[in-house]
């Protein structure tokens with residue numbers, strides 16, 4: 001791997017973190033929402049907040065003696081990729097997205113966890129790193145550990161293909177936007193993704209998978225279902241707390257399992 005900065009005190013411009021502040025953390029949990037950082041970090045040992053800069057709030061904690069960073073990405077691919085770029089320079093190797101999502105298949109339920117096996121690149125940012133023919137696939141090893149950890153807890157879950165869109169409204173074929181208009185090329189897109197077996201919509205995984213792969217790093221995505229798009233366009237805020245807890249518990253366990261099986265590559 002290339003590009004790790006030598007000066008451990010040097011601050012990364014967007015995220016406001018230095019290698020020294022990470023205490024050697026090679027795993028990061030990536031929720032989108034800054035308000036989810038501390039509640040997720042609370043499931044780690046000895047958690048403490050590090051900093052907040054723009055949409056990037058960060059906290060550090062431990063799984064046994066493994067240091068783990070929790071940092072928000074903000075919404076969407078551009079800010080997520082800035083996070084990966086700068087965290088990679090600080091020595092982070094394993095990136096686990098902990099997000100929320102809208103399910104588009106009728107067999108998926110509110111609160112279910114979705115572990116992505118791959119993602120449709122319906123966003124522009126990853127195209128700045130690799131041509132569109134390049135697949136957005138997660139780390140198999142990390143993904144298998146997310147599945148194992150979810151099974152250990154007996155949480156309901158699905159694995160499959162995620163669609164990562166650049167917009168919450170037209171890109172996910174929502175008509176309750178300000179204008180109510182979905183451009184023609186996106187009309188019918190929800191049904192098309194359904195028929196192609198896609199499980200869910202969110203906005204970050206495909207860029208995360210693509211950029212991590214092109215950097216030789218490892219990424220996976222675990223999302224909790226907060227909208228059932230087969231029934232409505234609305235998000236159901238009453239499942240937030242349950243989803244947040246499930247994401248944090250599974251991610252913690254997955255790090256333990258992954259570290260046990262693979263150690264921490266230097």
Ligand code: URA
Pocket residue numbers: 100101102103168172201202203226227235
């Ligand atoms: N996040 C999304 O991008 N879409 C949803 O429907 C829910 C969360």
